[in-house]
Amino acid sequence: MTEHLTDEFNKLDACIHCGMCLPTCPTFRVTGSEAESPRGRLFLMRQFVEGQLDSPKQLAAHLDPCLGCLACVTACPSGVEYNTVLAASRERLVQHQNPVKRGFRRLMLRHVLPNPFLLYLIKVMTRVYEQSGLQQLVRRHHLEKLAGPMGQLEQFLPTLQPGAPLKTGQVFGENRKGRVALFVGCIMNAAYAQTHQATIKVLIANGYQVFIPKQTCCGALAHHSGEMDIASALARQNIDDILAENPDWIVVNAAGCGSTLKEYDHILKNHPQAAVFAEKTIDVIALLAKHPLEGAMHTLNLTVTYHAACHLHHAQAVHHEPYLVLSQLPGIQLVPLTEAEMCCGSAGVYNLAHPELSLRILEDKMDHVKNTGAEVVLAANPGCMLQLETGIRQAGLDMKVMHPMDLLALAYAD
Numbered sequence: 170m171t172e173h174l175t176d177e178f179n180k181l182d183a184c185i186h187c188g189m190c191l192p193t194c195p196t197f198r199v200t201g202s203e204a205e206s207p208r209g210r211l212f213l214m215r216q217f218v219e220g221q222l223d224s225p226k227q228l229a230a231h232l233d234p235c236l237g238c239l240a241c242v243t244a245c246p247s248g249v250e251y252n253t254v255l256a257a258s259r260e261r262l263v264q265h266q267n268p269v270k271r272g273f274r275r276l277m278l279r280h281v282l283p284n285p286f287l288l289y290l291i292k293v294m295t296r297v298y299e300q301s302g303l304q305q306l307v308r309r310h311h312l313e314k315l316a317g318p319m320g321q322l323e324q325f326l327p328t329l330q331p332g333a334p335l336k337t338g339q340v341f342g343e344n345r346k347g348r349v350a351l352f353v354g355c356i357m358n359a360a361y362a363q364t365h366q367a368t369i370k371v372l373i374a375n376g377y378q379v380f381i382p383k384q385t386c387c388g389a390l391a392h393h394s395g396e397m398d399i400a401s402a403l404a405r406q407n408i409d410d411i412l413a414e415n416p417d418w419i420v421v422n423a424a425g426c427g428s429t430l431k432e433y434d435h436i437l438k439n440h441p442q443a444a445v446f447a448e449k450t451i452d453v454i455a456l457l458a459k460h461p462l463e464g465a466m467h468t469l470n471l472t473v474t475y476h477a478a479c480h481l482h483h484a485q486a487v488h489h490e491p492y493l494v495l496s497q498l499p500g501i502q503l504v505p506l507t508e509a510e511m512c513c514g515s516a517g518v519y520n521l522a523h524p525e526l527s528l529r530i531l532e533d534k535m536d537h538v539k540n541t542g543a544e545v546v547l548a549a550n551p552g553c554m555l556q557l558e559t560g561i562r563q564a565g566l567d568m569k570v571m572h573p574m575d576l577l578a579l580a581y582a583d
Contacts, residue, residue: 181218183249184211190241190251195512195530196234204231207241207251214258225265232258234523236516236530237393238479243510252484253435259395278399283386285334288359332362340380342373346460349377350416352430352450355386357423357551367578368422368453374464374581375457379420383410389429390517392436404433408446419450422574424550425517427452428484452481454549454573458490461497466580468500473576474543475503476534476557477510478550491549491573498580506546507537513548515556527556535560538568547573 190207191197197206204213210231217228235255242251263271281287335353349372353365369379388403407430411419421427427450429436434444475495481487495503514520514530538546538560546561546568548554557570 180250180254181211181215183247184208185247186212187246189244189246193240193244193511195236195238195240195514196526198533199526199529205234207245207249210235211249211251211254214254217258217261225262228258229262229265232262234526236479236512236514236519238512238516239483240479240510240512243483256392256395256397259393260397261395263395274394275396275399278386278391278394278396279402282355282390283403285355285358288355289334292359332366334358334362335365335381337381337383340378341369342378343376344378345376347377347417349379349418349420349456350382350411350414351379352384352387352411352419352421352423352426353381354421354423354426357426361551361554361572364422364572364575367572368420368574370581371457371574371577372420372453375460376463377456380414380416382414382416385410387426387429388436389425392429392432393517397436400429400436404436404443405440408433408437408440408442412442412446412449416449418456419446420453420456421450422453422549422572424452424478424481424485425552428480431485452485452487452490452549454481454494455485455487455490457577458493462494464581466499467582469498469576469580470500471545471576472502472504472541472543473545473547474506474538474541475509475573476506476513476538476546476548476553478548478553479510479512479516481549482510491547494577495547495573498577501576504541504543506541508533509537513553513556513560515550515552517552520552520556520559531556531560535564535566539564539566544568545576546570547576549573 186208188208194206197203203209213222213228213231216222217225222228232255237252237255239252242249245251335351335358351365351368358365372379385406386403387407388400391397391399391403419430421430430450431447433440434447437443473495475491477488477491492503495501511534512530513534514527520527534557538557546557548557548570549572554570554572561568561570
């Protein structure tokens with residue numbers, strides 16, 4: 170075992186098996202199985218490290234369904250770094266996976282996600298499917314069932330926003346408060362181009378100059394999959410390219426990307442600039458919360474509720490900032506969402522890998538969303554947005570899912 174893995178597994182000693190994590194864990198709440206709880210998984214990790222499991226598959230069977238939502242980290246009174254030992258375990262387990270399955274995943278992580286052209290091509294094909302009426306026909310007559318297990322994935326297709334991705338080198342606005350690099354990501358830049366435009370509009374209105382640096386995929390999916398060589402390579406590329414522009418802040422509007430960018434100093438412990446990069450990375454909501462909102466805003470007259478994305482609330486500890494910013498919008502009635510910080514079941518590509526469990530987790534979230542009576546549900550992560558869209562559509566609710574930046578941009582509309 171490598172030295173850094175040994176260091177991570179030594180952190181298992183911090184768990185005192187108190188059980189405070191159990192009620193916060195989505196998979197434990199759904200299954201009621203101790204093995205599907207953080208405490209149970211930590212116990213299995215220890216057995217794996219000590220060689221007491223017959224096969225790595227015994228550990229993988231219970232680590233694979235873990236969402237990595239990190240609610241247990243927030244709840245833990247002993248400070249167990251569950252996220253780091255989970256990543257270390259997955260890094261070891263990935264070596265035992267089916268080579269064909271792993272090879273395909275590595276191809277996607279290394280050559281598809283970081284490729285803007287391929288992602289835009291996929292977006293165009295998906296938009297044709299949506300706009301041609303074919304998607305409506307498939308869903309109306311439940312034709313996706315004819316595709317068997319693969320058909321389950323259709324229900325998670327996002328409603329793609331129109332517009333072209335942002336390009337490297339673009340600069341927007343004047344620098345009154347700071348010059349910020351906007352991290353556009355891969356999926357976010359392809360699927361939610363309008364949210365990026367909304368983010369730029371709001372930042373300009375509040376005195377920031379925004380530029381689009383050369384960049385690549387943040388590496389979140391590779392990191393969560395245990396493919397640390399890919400995650401490390403992407404991290405090095407982003408650090409070198411983005412810090413070369415000397416931004417005051419590296420601004421992110423996707424919670425999953427932001428949490429990974431902030432972990433670059435852990436992913437690349439020996440990189441001389443990794444800590445600087447992590448310190449400069451900030452979610453756009455957290456940046457806006459540093460000062461009162463500026464500029465003239467329209468009255469929106471909307472009832473909204475806020476879903477706290479796991480990798481914003483738990484991983485980045487951005488708790489009160491969204492409420493502080495949203496409360497400044499004129500005409501907004503912000504309705505509290507019960508268990509707002511509980512995972513919706515998206516978790517990157519979790520809903521694609523474990524669709525049935527993902528939907529069971531989503532059911533609890535949708536019960537709470539329905540009870541708010543809100544017109545708009547806000548979520549600051551693309552995975553959460555498409556997951557909530559799925560839940561709202563299946564429940565037949567008259568609600569709209571928006572990113573907080575889209576709502577803010579409405580208030581600043583010309």
